[in-house]
Structures are given as C-alpha cells and as structure tokens.
Amino acid sequence: xxxxxxxxxxxQLADRVPAPGGGAAAALHAAQGAALLGMVARYTTGExxxxxxxxxxxxxxxxxxxxxxxxxxxxxxxxAFTAVIDAxxxxxxxxxxxxxxxxxxxxxxxxxxxxLARAVVELATELLPMGNRNVVTDIAAATEAARAAAxxxxxxxxxxxGGIKDEALRAELTAVVAxxxxxxxxxxxxxxxxxxxxxx
Numbered sequence: 389x390x391x392x393x394x395x396x397x398x399x400q401l402a403d404r405v406p407a408p409g410g411g412a413a414a415a416l417h418a419a420q421g422a423a424l425l426g427m428v429a430r431y432t433t434g435e436x437x438x439x440x441x442x443x444x445x446x447x448x449x450x451x452x453x454x455x456x457x458x459x460x461x462x463x464x465x466x467x468a469f470t471a472v473i474d475a476x477x478x479x480x481x482x483x484x485x486x487x488x489x490x491x492x493x494x495x496x497x498x499x500x501x502x503x504l505a506r507a508v509v510e511l512a513t514e515l516l517p518m519g520n521r522n523v524v525t526d527i528a529a530a531t532e533a534a535r536a537a538a539x540x541x542x543x544x545x546x547x548x549x550g551g552i553k554d555e556a557l558r559a560e561l562t563a564v565v566a567x568x569x570x571x572x573x574x575x576x577x578x579x580x581x582x583x584x585x586x587x588x
Contacts, residue, residue, distance in 0.1 A: 389416070389466075390459045406473050407466035411494075414501045414540035415462030419455045421508040421533035424526045426451035431520040440518045447515055454507050458537075461504065465497035465544075491551040498544035499564045502571070505538035509574050516578060521585075528582035535575035542568040 389397060389412060397416075401408050429447045437444060468490070475483065475490040512531045519527055542565050549565075552558050 389462045407469045411465035411544045412462040415458045417533045417537035418504040419458035421530040422451045422455040424530035461497045468494040488553045491548045495548035498541035501541035505534040508534035528579040531575040531578040538568045538571040
C-alpha cells in the first residue's frame with residue numbers, strides 16, 4: 389500500500405482479488421485521520437502558539453507514528469486475508485486447524501486498527517482546543533476518518549470471531565469490538581463541536 393499510487397491502490401481494491409479489501413480500507417482511514425491531525429498540528433506552530441509548543445510537537449510525532457503504523461497494518465491485513473484463502477484450499481484433513489489459525493491471524497490487524505482509531509480520536513480531542521482555527525474543520529475530518537476506521541475494522545474482527553477456537557483471543561477481540569461504540573461516539577461529539585464552532 390505505502391508504495392502504490394492512489395490510483396493503483398483503488399484499482400486493486402476494485403479488482404476481483406481477495407486483498408486488499410475492507411481491512412486495508414479501514415487502516416487507510418486511520419492513516420488519513422492521523423495525517424490530517426498532523427497537518428493541523430503543523431499549522432499550529434510559531435510564535436502565536438508558543439504556549440502549546442511542547443504539546444503540538446508531541447502530537448506531530450504521535451500522528452506520524454500512527455500514520456506509519458496504520459499503513460503497516462493495512463499491508464499486514466492483506467497478507468493475513470490471503471493466508472485465510474490459502475488455508476481454505478488445503479486438503480480436508482489439514483484444513484480445520486489451518487483455517488482456525490489463519491482466522492486468528494486475520495482478526496489481529498483490524499483489532500489493531502481499532503486501537504489506532506482510538507489514538508486518532510484522543511489526539512483530536514487534545515488538539516481541538518489549541519489548534520489553528522483556520523484548519524479546524526480538518527480535525528472533524530480526521531475524527532470522521534477515525535470513526536470509519538473503527539467501525540469498518542469492527543466488522544472485519546467480527547467476521548473472523550466465529551472461527552477462532554482460542555478462548556482467550558476471542559475474549560480479547562470481543563473486548564476490542566465492544567470499545568468501538570465509544571470511539572465512534574467520541575468522534576461524533578468532536579465533529580459536532582467543530583460544526584457548532586463554524587456555524588453561521
């Protein structure tokens with residue numbers, strides 16, 4: 389993903405191939421959300437924002453880290469889904485255990501995306517009060533991208549849950565899924581705050 393043009397990525401996403409799919413799209417939503425916050429933070433620098441310098445520098449570093457992690461997870465998601473397809477093609481006697489293992493692997497990248505989406509929302513919450521008001525709508529855009537990342541990733545975790553035999557992993561992933569509504573609600577509240585600020 390990280391080395392493709394946008395056009396190449398979208399063409400591959402639209403093609404009749406198993407990956408990339410929704411999991412990669414969720415990761416890209418998270419990456420875009422982090423990138424938007426990074427942009428707002430970089431516009432929140434200079435003498436006018438000197439009192440916030442330390443916080444802004446930390447937010448810039450964190451958004452860059454989240455953006456990079458999201459791209460990595462998107463690539464891992466595509467590889468994990470390919471492993472699921474390969475497992476289903478094994479002879480019947482070898483298939484069940486391989487499929488269960490592959491499904492467990494396929495659930496991990498979207499679960500990580502949920503965590504990255506949460507990070508974007510938390511960073512947006514911190515940045516909103518101090519961010520450059522000329523680009524405040526991009527904070528809302530970032531939170532909407534994070535909301536899409538979290539809710540899309542949730543679907544990709546849920547589709548794999550049924551085939552996972554490891555009870556500890558199922559419990560862990562179920563907890564991840566349960567956290568998504570809170571992330572989405574927090575994102576919506578941030579968007580509402582921005583819309584209220586810019587209302588005529």
